[in-house]
Amino acid sequence: MDQYLIAIVTFTAIYGMIGLGLNLQWGLTGLVNLGQVAFFAVGAYASALLLLAGAHFIVALAAAAMLPAALATLVALITPRLREDYLAIVTLGLAEIIRLVFLNEKWIAGGPDGLTGIPRPLLGSATPSESAWLFMLATLAALFVFFMINWRIATFPIGRVLKAIRSDEILATSLGKNVLRFKTQMLAVGASMAGIAGAFYASYLTFISPAMFTAQVSLNVLVAVLIGGQGNALGVLIGTAIVTCILEGTRFIKDYVSILGGVELAALRMIIIGLALIVIVLVRYRKASVR
Amino acid sequence: MTTRKSAYALTSRRTILWGMGLTVMVGPMARNMAWAADDIPIGILMPLTGAGGIAGPHMLKAAQAAAEEVNAAGGPLGRQLRLIVEDDQTDPEAAVKAARKLVDVDKVSAVLGTWASGVTIAVAPVTQAAKVVEMSTSGASRITEVQKKGYVYRTEPDDLLFGKAYAELALKRGWKTAAVLGLNVPFTASTVEAFRQRFEQGGGKVINYITYNPDQTAFKAETIQAFQNDPEFIHISGYEPDVTGILRAAYESNLKKPFVVPAFAMSSDTIANLGPAAEGVILVAEGVDEKAPAFAAIKKLFPGDSYQPHPAMAYDMVNLVALAIEAAKDSSGEAINSKLKSVSGPPGTEVSSFAEGAKVLREGGEVDYRGASGPIDFDENGNIVKSNFRIAEVKDGKIVPVGMLEDVVF
Amino acid sequence: MFEIKQYLVSGILIGAIWMLPAIGISLIYAVLRIPHFAFAEFMTLGAYLALGFAAATGLPFPAIALLAAVSCGLAAVIMDQAVFRPVRQSGVLPAMLLSLGAMLILQNIVRFFWGNGVRQYRLPLQRPLDVFGFNITPNHLAIILVSGAVVFALYVLLKWTRFGREVRATANNPELARVTGVEPERVYLGLNGVAGILAGLGGVMMAVYTSLTPLVGWNSLLPLFAIALLGGLGRVGGAALAALVIGLTSEYSLMFIQSSYKNAIAFVVLAGLLILRPRGLVAE
Numbered sequence: 001m002d003q004y005l006i007a008i009v010t011f012t013a014i015y016g017m018i019g020l021g022l023n024l025q026w027g028l029t030g031l032v033n034l035g036q037v038a039f040f041a042v043g044a045y046a047s048a049l050l051l052l053a054g055a056h057f058i059v060a061l062a063a064a065a066m067l068p069a070a071l072a073t074l075v076a077l078i079t080p081r082l083r084e085d086y087l088a089i090v091t092l093g094l095a096e097i098i099r100l101v102f103l104n105e106k107w108i109a110g111g112p113d114g115l116t117g118i119p120r121p122l123l124g125s126a127t128p129s130e131s132a133w134l135f136m137l138a139t140l141a142a143l144f145v146f147f148m149i150n151w152r153i154a155t156f157p158i159g160r161v162l163k164a165i166r167s168d169e170i171l172a173t174s175l176g177k178n179v180l181r182f183k184t185q186m187l188a189v190g191a192s193m194a195g196i197a198g199a200f201y202a203s204y205l206t207f208i209s210p211a212m213f214t215a216q217v218s219l220n221v222l223v224a225v226l227i228g229g230q231g232n233a234l235g236v237l238i239g240t241a242i243v244t245c246i247l248e249g250t251r252f253i254k255d256y257v258s259i260l261g262g263v264e265l266a267a268l269r270m271i272i273i274g275l276a277l278i279v280i281v282l283v284r285y286r287k288a289s290v291r
Numbered sequence: 292m293t294t295r296k297s298a299y300a301l302t303s304r305r306t307i308l309w310g311m312g313l314t315v316m317v318g319p320m321a322r323n324m325a326w327a328a329d330d331i332p333i334g335i336l337m338p339l340t341g342a343g344g345i346a347g348p349h350m351l352k353a354a355q356a357a358a359e360e361v362n363a364a365g366g367p368l369g370r371q372l373r374l375i376v377e378d379d380q381t382d383p384e385a386a387v388k389a390a391r392k393l394v395d396v397d398k399v400s401a402v403l404g405t406w407a408s409g410v411t412i413a414v415a416p417v418t419q420a421a422k423v424v425e426m427s428t429s430g431a432s433r434i435t436e437v438q439k440k441g442y443v444y445r446t447e448p449d450d451l452l453f454g455k456a457y458a459e460l461a462l463k464r465g466w467k468t469a470a471v472l473g474l475n476v477p478f479t480a481s482t483v484e485a486f487r488q489r490f491e492q493g494g495g496k497v498i499n500y501i502t503y504n505p506d507q508t509a510f511k512a513e514t515i516q517a518f519q520n521d522p523e524f525i526h527i528s529g530y531e532p533d534v535t536g537i538l539r540a541a542y543e544s545n546l547k548k549p550f551v552v553p554a555f556a557m558s559s560d561t562i563a564n565l566g567p568a569a570e571g572v573i574l575v576a577e578g579v580d581e582k583a584p585a586f587a588a589i590k591k592l593f594p595g596d597s598y599q600p601h602p603a604m605a606y607d608m609v610n611l612v613a614l615a616i617e618a619a620k621d622s623s624g625e626a627i628n629s630k631l632k633s634v635s636g637p638p639g640t641e642v643s644s645f646a647e648g649a650k651v652l653r654e655g656g657e658v659d660y661r662g663a664s665g666p667i668d669f670d671e672n673g674n675i676v677k678s679n680f681r682i683a684e685v686k687d688g689k690i691v692p693v694g695m696l697e698d699v700v701f
Numbered sequence: 702m703f704e705i706k707q708y709l710v711s712g713i714l715i716g717a718i719w720m721l722p723a724i725g726i727s728l729i730y731a732v733l734r735i736p737h738f739a740f741a742e743f744m745t746l747g748a749y750l751a752l753g754f755a756a757a758t759g760l761p762f763p764a765i766a767l768l769a770a771v772s773c774g775l776a777a778v779i780m781d782q783a784v785f786r787p788v789r790q791s792g793v794l795p796a797m798l799l800s801l802g803a804m805l806i807l808q809n810i811v812r813f814f815w816g817n818g819v820r821q822y823r824l825p826l827q828r829p830l831d832v833f834g835f836n837i838t839p840n841h842l843a844i845i846l847v848s849g850a851v852v853f854a855l856y857v858l859l860k861w862t863r864f865g866r867e868v869r870a871t872a873n874n875p876e877l878a879r880v881t882g883v884e885p886e887r888v889y890l891g892l893n894g895v896a897g898i899l900a901g902l903g904g905v906m907m908a909v910y911t912s913l914t915p916l917v918g919w920n921s922l923l924p925l926f927a928i929a930l931l932g933g934l935g936r937v938g939g940a941a942l943a944a945l946v947i948g949l950t951s952e953y954s955l956m957f958i959q960s961s962y963k964n965a966i967a968f969v970v971l972a973g974l975l976i977l978r979p980r981g982l983v984a985e
Contacts (some may be wrong), residue, residue: 003421004395007388021528032794034801041438065359078972084793085736092738093923103475103504104961113477116412120860128420142907193856205387207413215919219805226798248388248576262378267813274805277798285795286787344817477960504961506920509911511711512955515704532819536912543838544707545829564821 006132008248010204013139016240018135018151018217019224020233021193026222027230029186031086036221039068040219041213043195045102048118048202051113056080057121061199065108065234069188069196076184095215103210116210139200146193150233216270220247223277243264246272307658317541330373331366331622333358333612334399334423336414337605341381341404341504345531346555346601349593350404350428353602357609358591364646367616370613373608375399381406381412389546390414394421396691399623400616403608406601408434417441423624424631426608428601432481433640438672442628443701446604446664448577450679452479452699455487455528456575456680457551459696462493466549470499470522472513472537474529480526488665498522503533507578514540526548531556535565542568549573554683555600562685563694569685575616575696577667579603584643585663597679598690600664611635613645636668639701708952710835716948717848718910719921722903723928724855724940725896731872731935731961732892735796739902740801741925747773747901748908749811757820762824768845770901776891777897786886804918812915820913844906851902852941855895859937864891872935873879918966927967930974 018040025031043064050060075094102109109115123131177231202208223241228235250269299507335354355374361369375397379386382683386405393399401424405411408431415437418425423636427434428447437443448456461469470599473479479502487497493554501516512559514537517525523674527534534556541547542565554576577600580586589603612627614634619626634648639657642648648658660667680696729737751769755762772969787954788795829836870886871877871910879885907917928947932939947970951963 001395001457004391007391007395011388012383017530030794032797050297078976080975083729085797088797089736089926090972091977093971096923097965097968100504100961100965104502111480113431113480114409114474116433116437117883141539155515162711204297205413206416207385209383211382211409212837221800222798222801248953261346263816264813266378267339267809270809271806271813274802274809277802277805281798281802282784282787285791340817342817437927473969485840502959502961506914506916506962507960509711509715512708512952515707516955526763532912532914535819537820539826542826543829543841544836564823568826 001133002038002128006136008244010132010136012241012244013136014204015221015224015244016237017197017200018194018221019228019236019240020043020150021190021197022221022225023150023190023230023233023236024153024193025187025190025226027232027236029183030084031082031183031187031190032084033091033190034088034218034222035093035098035215037066037213037215037217038095038098038180039072039191039194040070040073040092040198040201041095041098041102041210043192043200044196044202044208046073046195047113048111048115048208049200051119051203052115052117052120060121061149064195064199065192066195068191068198070219072188072191074189075182076140076180081180081184081207082187092101092218094269095213095218099213101211102213106235106276110209112148112210114211115202118206120203120206134205135200139204142196142200144205147233149189149235150236154231154233166176179237198220219277220273223280226277226280240259244274244281246276293298305367319448327371329370330489331370331616332373332375332397332399333392334390334397334402334607335374335376335404336379336386336393336410337376337404337408338381338410339376340538341379342450343379343381343529346406347378349405349599349602350406352406352592353589353599353606354609354698356588356656356662357606360588360696361613361645364644364649367613367645370622371660372613376610378413379407379410383407383409386410387413387417390417392460394418398490399423400622403484403612404605407430411445415440418442418624420622424612425625426612428604429478430482430558431477432485433477435599435672435674438576438674441673442624444536444631444669444673446607446662446667446675447600447678448699449616449674451485452678453575453577453680454482454515454657456696456699457482457486458489458493458495458679459699460551460573460575460682461490461495461524464524467521468494468520468522469495469497469526470517470519471501472517472525472527472529473500473502474533475502475504476530479528483526499517503529505530505533505630507508507533507536510536511544513537514546515544517547518548524549524551526551526554529556531558531561535561538572539569540564549554551575554598554681557685559595559690562688562690566688569688572685574683574685574690576600576681576683577683580661580665580679582681583661583663583665585661586675589663603663605659607667608666609647610648610662611652611660614642614648614652614658617645617649618658632669632671634675635660636666666681703720704956706835709840709949710837712949712952713959714837714841714845714910714944714948715952717845718903718906718947719928719948720726720941720944721851721906721934722896722900723925723944724852724919724937725899725903726869726925727929727932727934727936727940728872728892731906732868733785733796735793735800736926737800738797738922740777740896741922742804742807743773743777743897743900743918744904744907744921745811745915746776746807747904748816748913748917749815750901750914751905751908752815752820752822759854762822766902766905769905770898772899773904774894776855776895777893777900780894781889786889789889808915808919809892815913815915817915821898822859822909822913824909840909844910844956848906851899852937853897855937864888868892869935913966923971924967925972927971931970952979958966 022036025033046067047060047064079090224239228239337350345659358372358374377389403426405427408429411427419442425443427445430447430450432450496576503513504561551573579600615627615630616622618630637659639659640651640657651658677698682694683690683692726740747769751765753766827838828840866884867888928943933945951966
């Protein structure tokens with residue numbers, strides 16, 4: 001039982017890291033990034049390829065942080081003033097294209113075959129259960145670091161700037177802050193977080209393939225951040241845990257509810273997430289429109 | 292930093308969280324109480340949803356039938372098999388979580404039925420670390436690398452065998468030029484490469500090779516490309532949806548050539564839907580041993596469309612595991628792993644069911660299981676060493692067997 | 702040479718199919734000012750409703766297609782009133798999120814009732830006709846003609862009816878429109894209905910041309926938005942032309958790049974548009 005829980009905790013921590021990245025971009029800065037999975041994938045592949053080529057894990061981790069950040073900066077350059085709706089469309093499209101590239105360009109990363117045998121740095125000589133424990137601890141440590149970064153940014157002066165940007169861009173600009181620069185930086189840092197999460201993911205599973213980086217991942221993380229209350233780092237973690245429970249918990253329901261087959265249950269799972277998204281948005285934003 | 296309002300919200304979220312966490316933990320405990328203490332838990336991990344969702348449910352049915360037979364005959368070591376079923380959703384990540392649960396929570400000795408290559412590869416580290424046997428119907432050649440660490444067995448002919456079979460078929464028919472349409476999934480590359488090698492060895496040439504993506508639904512343009520330069524036949528390496536789309540597109544563009552496709556890409560439903568567009572298509576199917584006594588069970592489960600390689604394999608997997616447990620006199624994963632190769636192949640008395648085999652084993656003999664999907668003899672990596680392929684053609688809307696390719700080996 | 706002619710046909714065909722849902726999305730974007738992702742999934746819903754109606758009744762296929770399309774229109778209106786109306790004044794973000802949620806729900810409702818597999822309508826396979834030296838089956842020709850007719854009807858609707866005038870007024874300047882007596886909610890309601898019908902019809906056509914899968918809508922998402930933005934938000938003629946451009950480009954791209962990247966073309970167009978016309982494609 002404990003190995004199973006360790007696995008669940010590790011996965012949840014990894015998704016929590018992605019969520020904290022999105023929180024930085026969206027929760028704190030108001031950037032609508034619907035393609036977080038793209039940065040997650042780039043980080044995962046970058047780290048995996050470097051580790052497989054024998055690079056030191058620091059190098060792999062650095063690449064997993066830098067490459068997504070570079071990609072995010074590119075996105076920021078394409079998207080005029082990072083306007084909400086354009087950014088949403090561009091990031092959604094980008095995630096799809098990244099997946100297509102990884103799927104089709106065999107020479108980059110094995111195409112549909114993916115990459116196997118990805119090593120876990122420093123843990124090569126550990127027994128399987130030791131490796132699982134230590135890896136979980138490492139993931140939780142990284143999660144904690146990201147959590148602190150989120151918390152600090154929210155509470156420090158820069159957080160106030162971001163809040164200002166989020167609520168009234170024009171005002172913020174008039175106060176002399178370079179809005180675009182801030183936004184781009186936040187997009188990049190959030191992307192780095194997702195990238196590092198990807199590095200952990202790749203080493204944890206020791207296998208990655210394009211099939212694992214679909215748009216659904218972006219949506220799940222989005223819902224997690226939404227549940228948590230944007231900008232609230234602890235909330236993001238709780239939201240991630242809740243989404244994980246929905247996705248994992250339904251596995252056990254089918255033992256009791258035999259009328260629903262596997263396909264229906266899988267669809268129902270997604271419908272629940274969609275409903276959660278709608279309900280939360282309505283609850284949160286409806287008040288704003290009451291006149 | 293948190294205001295009172297969000298603290299309240301946090302609390303109620305926390306309650307939800309606890310509730311769900313409890314469900315996650317109570318669920319399996321509640322179920323375990325229904326079993327007998329010495330029942331042997333066997334994990335079933337099949338694609339009940341996702342891309343493999345067409346295959347999974349049938350495989351499950353066959354596995355359950357096999358388990359019932361085994362239990363009716365008393366069960367290995369006089370104990371009953373309990374199948375614990377999980378859906379891998381044809382997704383490696385979901386599969387890993389499900390495998391973890393089967394291994395850690397349900398404490399299974401074997402995980403049977405992984406279908407997609409990505410799933411099989413992702414699950415292997417989990418089962419290998421826990422010394423649990425994994426049996427798969429995946430064909431991708433790269434899995435052999437993973438199998439070298441042990442504990443992973445495949446009942447499906449490796450893609451290399453499949454590729455060779457296509458080439459043998461083409462050469463037999465005297466074809467010299469081929470076009471290939473390949474779905475961008477793992478099994479395609481290795482199959483097509485093996486095909487190309489054998490085909491070129493025999494004097495043939497692949498003049499067009501076009502790949503397309505899963506989830507693509509329009510194939511007109513790709514089909515037209517395939518017909519360029521007039522190849523003598525066209526091999527489609529894909530699954531049902533895309534093969535259907537291509538055949539339709541060809542028909543609707545008035546393009547006609549012999550098509551060679553894997554039999555798992557065409558069901559009788561598809562053929563009925565395609566009507567004239569399916570006429571003359573050549574199907575190559577991995578071995579199902581219709582003459583084997585074990586096949587009778589499959590015929591019973593799937594009347595009318597009994598050529599079901601993967602369910603036949605699932606059936607055989609359960610039987611093999613039961614026999615291995617009996618032979619090793621122990622139900623742990625290690626024990627199964629130590630005896631699986633020996634009960635699957637020669638030397639030994641040829642048997643076709645658990646009942647037969649258990650009798651021989653209890654008298655001190657060895658067995659060689661001959662399954663519904665073929666002789667199933669594992670090599671040192673856990674792959675089947677040779678396979679038969681059945682060739683069939685679609686004539687008047689029916690699948691008509693026209694021959695066999697026997698004993699295709701690496 | 703054969704390929705060039707065939708790509709022309711398939712390019713126009715896919716363009717004709719995409720045109721309708723793209724116009725719907727374009728109008729909604731111009732008037733409600735949100736990229737409404739969920740309308741791609743109304744394509745999916747429409748296609749599968751047609752499947753359901755075909756199985757349940759014995760009506761001829763065109764009637765079924767119409768029924769499915771109208772049902773989608775209705776569903777879109779209900780969705781709009783129940784889910785989107787409460788947040789009308791709250792800006793783009795909540796509406797986009799709701800659209801994502803709706804997208805998820807619609808696709809999975811289809812999966813719930815019809816499963817994940819690929820299906821076909823029970824339509825007989827057809828041999829191609831020879832039209833001025835081009836091969837095209839009767840059904841596909843019908844798709845192009847129907848699409849053209851619908852686009853023409855929309856054009857007339859927007860230019861010469863009162864509803865059309867109200868739509869254009871609201872798109873240009875909502876406050877001014879309200880002052881001149883236009884009720885925005887009526888416009889939104891009507892527009893959602895129209896967009897729903899267009900999407901549903903597009904979905905049925907797509908499923909006739911290719912097949913029914915739960916991903917019918919999702920696979921068209923990028924091209925639809927590329928078309929809407931390329932054609933100029935709110936412009937029927939523009940969107941129709943853009944659809945043909947992107948359809949033809951996607952098909953002809955096969956001469957140079959792998960088929961797998963077809964959808965990437967749409968994205969490249971999208972990105973290119975945004976880089977080159979940063980002032981925005983609709984009056985702010």
